[in-house]
Amino acid sequence: MNYTSAFNKIKKHCLSGTQRDIDQVLSILNGGVDLPTTRAVDYYLSLVKNPEGIEQLKHYIMNGTLIQRNYCTLYFARKNDWDIVNRAYNEGLIDRIQAYSR
Numbered sequence: 001m002n003y004t005s006a007f008n009k010i011k012k013h014c015l016s017g018t019q020r021d022i023d024q025v026l027s028i029l030n031g032g033v034d035l036p037t038t039r040a041v042d043y044y045l046s047l048v049k050n051p052e053g054i055e056q057l058k059h060y061i062m063n064g065t066l067i068q069r070n071y072c073t074l075y076f077a078r079k080n081d082w083d084i085v086n087r088a089y090n091e092g093l094i095d096r097i098q099a100y101s102r
Contacts (some may be wrong), residue, residue: 007040012025017050026060029067038071061088073098 003091010028013021028041060073063085073094076085089099 003036003040004086007044010037010040011044011047014021014044014047014053017048017053019056021050022048022053022056022060026064026068026071029065029071033067042071045071046078047101048075058084061085062093069094070098077084 010025012029013025022025025041037046043056048057057075060068061076062069064072069088073085073088076082077099085094085099088094089096
């Protein structure tokens with residue numbers, strides 16, 4: 001696998017940050033994803049600034065798969081956006097460790 005190319009694609013999607021871009025990035029997080037790729041997703045998600053992309057991340061924290069919710073939780077926790085993290089926790093979508101460990 002050419003990680004440089006794959007990681008550049010993830011970075012490009014996160015910098016653009018449209019709904020579709022976030023869908024593309026979070027679709028990578030499946031059962032067959034490897035550790036370097038999950039780390040790249042985690043790192044590059046921090047670049048999402050587009051309000052459309054942020055709203056899509058909020059959608060995924062409430063509706064995504066477990067791994068998608070986890071990475072969205074990391075995104076919002078790092079931004080100190082505790083309203084959405086608390087909401088997901090209170091609805092039982094993420095556990096206490098996911099929600100509040102740093």
